[in-house]
Amino acid sequence: MLVDLYGLDNQFKRLKKWEGQEVELSLPALEGYITLLLTSDKNKFDVRVEKAKDPVSTIEVKVKEKDILKVLSKIIRSKDNIFGLLKVAKLYILGKVKLKGSMIAAILLVRSLMIGKDRVYKYKY
Numbered sequence: 001m002l003v004d005l006y007g008l009d010n011q012f013k014r015l016k017k018w019e020g021q022e023v024e025l026s027l028p029a030l031e032g033y034i035t036l037l038l039t040s041d042k043n044k045f046d047v048r049v050e051k052a053k054d055p056v057s058t059i060e061v062k063v064k065e066k067d068i069l070k071v072l073s074k075i076i077r078s079k080d081n082i083f084g085l086l087k088v089a090k091l092y093i094l095g096k097v098k099l100k101g102s103m104i105a106a107i108l109l110v111r112s113l114m115i116g117k118d119r120v121y122k123y124k125y
Helices: 002-006 009-013 065-076 082-093 103-113
Strands: 022-027 032-037 046-048 055-061 097-101
Touching (some): 009 103, 055 065, 065 082, 082 097, 097 103
Antiparallel strands (some): 022 032
16 A cells, blocks of 8 residues: 555556566465565556465565564665665575565565655654
8 A cells, every 4th residue: 555655656667577477475474475466557556465376586574473564664664775775685684585586576576665765754753
């Protein structure tokens, strides 16, 4: 929902080459999967709570159940710049996130989800 409301259109244009492909988000702590359909149009962004049929990439989030939302929120609230990518790389290096398949598709998807540049994140609550 955050991506629908605050996502930046130009971020999705990078996904044109991967249009129609699926990226699977695996959450072992919840024994579940989220499938994200790659698209270059933010309005056609589709997320399903199911195992992907033929994923081009799988992102496995290996954290405790209580930390899943915190990790996903940290990624989404990051800015789409080198520092935001370093935050995600830190999770990968620490072993909290594991990638299988196309690393490029996974990185482009993650960058599309990074909405930290939106004005809503400039305000402190």
